[in-house]
Amino acid sequence: xxxxxxxxxxxxxxxxxxxxxxxxxxxxxxxxxxxxxxxxxxxxxxxxxxxxxxxxxxxxxxxxxxxxxxxxxxxxxxxxxxxxxxxxxxxxxxxxxxxxxxxxxxxxxxxxxxxxxxxxxxxxxxxxxxxxxxxxxxxxxxxxxxxxxxxxxxxxxxxxxxxxxxxxxxxxxxxxxxxxxxxxxxxxxxxxxxxxxxxxxxxxxxxxxxxxxxxxxxxxxxxxxxxxxxxxxxxxxxxxxxxxxxxxxxxxxxxxxxxxxxxxxxxxxxxxxxxxxxxxxxxxxxxxxxxxxxxxxxxxxxxxxxxxxxxxxxxxxxxxxxxxxxxxxxxxxxxxxxxxxxxxxxxxxxx
Amino acid sequence: xxxxxxxxxxxxxxxxxxxxxxxxxxxxxxxxxxxxxxxxxxxxxxxxxxxxxxxxxxxxxxxxxxxxxxxxxxxxxxxxxxxxxxxxxxxxxxxxxxxxxxxxxxxxxxxxxxxxxxxxxxxxxxxxxxxxxxxxxxxxxxxxxxxxxxxxxxxxxxxxxxxxxxxxxxxxxxxxxxxxxxxxxxxxxxxxxxxxxxxxxxxxxxxxxxxxxxxxxxxxxxxxxxxxxxxxxxxxxxxxxxxxxxxxxxxxxxxxxxxxxxxxxxxxxxxxxxxxxxxxxxxxxxxxxxxxxxxxxxxxxxxxxxxxxxxxxxxxxxxxxxxxxxxxxxxxxxxxxxxxxxxxxxxxxxx
DNA sequence: TTTAGCAATCTATTGATTAGAGTGCTAGCA
DNA sequence: TGCTAGCACTCTAATCAATAGATTGCTAAA
Numbered sequence: 001x002x003x004x005x006x007x008x009x010x011x012x013x014x015x016x017x018x019x020x021x022x023x024x025x026x027x028x029x030x031x032x033x034x035x036x037x038x039x040x041x042x043x044x045x046x047x048x049x050x051x052x053x054x055x056x057x058x059x060x061x062x063x064x065x066x067x068x069x070x071x072x073x074x075x076x077x078x079x080x081x082x083x084x085x086x087x088x089x090x091x092x093x094x095x096x097x098x099x100x101x102x103x104x105x106x107x108x109x110x111x112x113x114x115x116x117x118x119x120x121x122x123x124x125x126x127x128x129x130x131x132x133x134x135x136x137x138x139x140x141x142x143x144x145x146x147x148x149x150x151x152x153x154x155x156x157x158x159x160x161x162x163x164x165x166x167x168x169x170x171x172x173x174x175x176x177x178x179x180x181x182x183x184x185x186x187x188x189x190x191x192x193x194x195x196x197x198x199x200x201x202x203x204x205x206x207x208x209x210x211x212x213x214x215x216x217x218x219x220x221x222x223x224x225x226x227x228x229x230x231x232x233x234x235x236x237x238x239x240x241x242x243x244x245x246x247x248x249x250x251x252x253x254x255x256x257x258x259x260x261x262x263x264x265x266x267x268x269x270x271x272x273x274x275x276x277x278x279x280x281x282x283x284x285x286x287x288x289x290x291x292x293x294x295x296x297x298x299x300x301x302x303x304x305x306x307x308x309x310x311x312x313x314x315x316x317x318x319x320x321x322x323x324x325x326x327x328x329x330x331x332x333x334x335x336x337x338x339x340x341x342x343x344x345x346x347x348x349x350x351x
Numbered sequence: 352x353x354x355x356x357x358x359x360x361x362x363x364x365x366x367x368x369x370x371x372x373x374x375x376x377x378x379x380x381x382x383x384x385x386x387x388x389x390x391x392x393x394x395x396x397x398x399x400x401x402x403x404x405x406x407x408x409x410x411x412x413x414x415x416x417x418x419x420x421x422x423x424x425x426x427x428x429x430x431x432x433x434x435x436x437x438x439x440x441x442x443x444x445x446x447x448x449x450x451x452x453x454x455x456x457x458x459x460x461x462x463x464x465x466x467x468x469x470x471x472x473x474x475x476x477x478x479x480x481x482x483x484x485x486x487x488x489x490x491x492x493x494x495x496x497x498x499x500x501x502x503x504x505x506x507x508x509x510x511x512x513x514x515x516x517x518x519x520x521x522x523x524x525x526x527x528x529x530x531x532x533x534x535x536x537x538x539x540x541x542x543x544x545x546x547x548x549x550x551x552x553x554x555x556x557x558x559x560x561x562x563x564x565x566x567x568x569x570x571x572x573x574x575x576x577x578x579x580x581x582x583x584x585x586x587x588x589x590x591x592x593x594x595x596x597x598x599x600x601x602x603x604x605x606x607x608x609x610x611x612x613x614x615x616x617x618x619x620x621x622x623x624x625x626x627x628x629x630x631x632x633x634x635x636x637x638x639x640x641x642x643x644x645x646x647x648x649x650x651x652x653x654x655x656x657x658x659x660x661x662x663x664x665x666x667x668x669x670x671x672x673x674x675x676x677x678x679x680x681x682x683x684x685x686x687x688x689x690x691x692x693x694x695x696x697x698x699x700x701x702x
Numbered sequence: 703t704t705t706a707g708c709a710a711t712c713t714a715t716t717g718a719t720t721a722g723a724g725t726g727c728t729a730g731c732a
Numbered sequence: 733t734g735c736t737a738g739c740a741c742t743c744t745a746a747t748c749a750a751t752a753g754a755t756t757g758c759t760a761a762a
Contacts, residue, residue: 048756061757063756064755
């Protein structure tokens with residue numbers, strides 16, 4: 001059923017009000033604050049209709065109305081006023097990204113922090129599937145007599161490096177040759193390919209002296225392809241969830257925080273539906289097993305060269321300031337997708 | 352005033368009971384569960400005396416007694432039964448540390464995780480002052496045409512590297528010479544010395560082509576000497592705080608979580624009193640500004656070669672399972688202080 | 703189609719009452 | 733001198749009834 005213009009306005013009023021006050025709104029309150037021209041009784045009729053349509057509910061008979069998940073969805077898609085970031089918000093973002101940012105990890109941390117600060121919600125940032133990254137080069141760097149640092153450079157950044165124990169002291173010359181060998185062996189290929197291919201190069205084909213390093217790199221890549229996803233999820237401001245009135249109920253708060261603590265569970269929810277740049281999951285959309293409390297998750301993805309690099313977003317009550325959240329996410333998503341954009345993503349080089 | 356043997360036993364009974372039940376204990380309950388030989392009236396007298404001595408309080412007149420911070424302190428120092436780790440706990444620890452552990456960061460994460468899992472409390476792990484680390488070598492590694500990775504190897508581990516933009520494509524030969532130069536310039540010295548010394552080498556003394564790299568390394572070290580401490584603090588299981596009955600009060604819970612969120616505040620508290628291997632801060636000891644809720648912080652430090660490397664511990668209600676907490680911390684502290692101990696700290700090298 | 707009016711419903715708060723827990727004190731006993 | 737039984741006293745927590753207030757849905761009239 002199509003929704004009339006007046007109904008739309010009333011629904012918007014209810015949502016606007018609920019987003020700021022967190023309390024059910026009554027027909028007379030709507031009249032006073034939003035519609036001076038029509039009576040509360042008329043509004044009541046409209047409210048009843050909106051309730052029939054599934055956009056509103058009453059906590060109990062003698063209470064006002066609150067929006068349903070369906071209402072929020074409509075709100076975000078059609079009703080919501082679009083807004084721009086304020087000068088202050090923009091400068092907050094810039095401030096965060098002007099710090100030293102080197103590894104992928106740092107980008108995630110900064111992103112999550114700034115989103116949480118501006119929206120006052122729990123935020124999350126994660127990296128896209130690293131498996132599809134293409135390796136550009138591999139280097140062994142000698143650290144001391146018997147250990148080396150393995151550095152794997154990919155098109156999406158430097159992988160968190162690992163040290164390996166070589167057992168014996170080896171010459172610089174050997175390192176040079178090894179580096180040439182491993183780069184030749186791995187460069188230009190996707191991690192997925194390398195790990196996925198069955199018994200790709202039998203070890204026999206490899207010169208004996210390189211077998212150990214080959215195995216080492218292979219093992220590191222395999223690690224990344226599998227369980228590493230979890231560590232590349234950064235949460236910020238999980239305590240902020242408690243500021244929301246919907247989580248004054250301690251049981252709900254606990255459920256929420258537990259879910260956040262077990263980051264692993266979040267990954268599939270966050271990574272699903274990555275087709276759109278802004279993604280809204282609300283109410284039933286994001287059931288994680290049983291214990292998932294009612295909440296909304298808004299995420300934005302960022303990509304470079306058509307390749308999905310990762311995403312970031314907020315987790316909070318369904319009643320959240322969508323215009324603000326979406327404008328922030330939109331900005332940051334664009335910024336991260338394009339390093340030139342506002343200097344974000346580039347380390348500051350001056351003093 | 353000295354405390355009689357029977358008072359000690361009664362106090363211990365009160366604390367034992369309170370640690371497990373979280374409820375005030377009455378004189379008759381003490382009699383039933385711990386002292387069948389003497390009457391509840393006698394126990395009441397002793398309890399009144401212990402209250403006068405400052406070891407017990409009553410929430411209200413018709414309630415039982417609960418221990419004070421003072422009581423816990425005495426408990427940990429004298430009364431508490433020492434216990435060993437169970438086989439299961441040991442295997443949990445081993446399981447955590449058998450994963451790939453490379454950078455300092457990973458050690459902190461694993462340490463925090465395992466402590467939190469075993470004690471069921473919020474845990475924390477941090478790195479000691481990096482400023483006193485002695486630099487062993489510095490390396491620039493070429494990543495692509497115009498960027499390089501800076502690796503600083505110290506006696507406490509590899510510093511998280513920063514990428515720098517070189518602007519122009521430089522030859523491998525240049526890298527080799529640069530690496531020799533920076534290592535000569537910085538190796539063997541404490542970060543603190545380098546940063547602290549005023550205008551140590553005027554840039555004029557340095558060959559023009561090396562000035563940029565010199566400045567880069569200097570800047571990185573300066574960063575480490577200052578604000579970097581915060582990122583080297585890992586928290587785990589902050590939601591666990593909500594499982595404790597003392598934080599069913601939402602205001603208290605919020606205060607606690609906020610404090611944990613603002614990791615920065617924690618640093619001075621954690622790093623104070625690092626003289627002892629096990630450190631107990633309880634009640635008033637750890638007032639952080641105004642909002643700090645009543646809680647206990649138990650930390651252990653670990654060191655290598657007499658040098659303080661960092662610490663780890665738990666944060667929870669004053670009523671916590673001290674015997675367990677302390678035995679875990681003690682074990683982990685020893686393990687981390689000595690890499691040979693139980694294979695902890697060494698990456699597994701097999702499959 | 704809108705609106706005024708009103709009965710009906712439900713929540714939230716208050717106050718009073720009660721049952722129960724636990725203490726402190728007193729007086730008697732070994 | 734130290735222990736204990738007994739009892740009055742205090743405080744909490746739970747229950748219940750009563751009340752005030754909020755908000756609706758419905759009806760009938762404009």
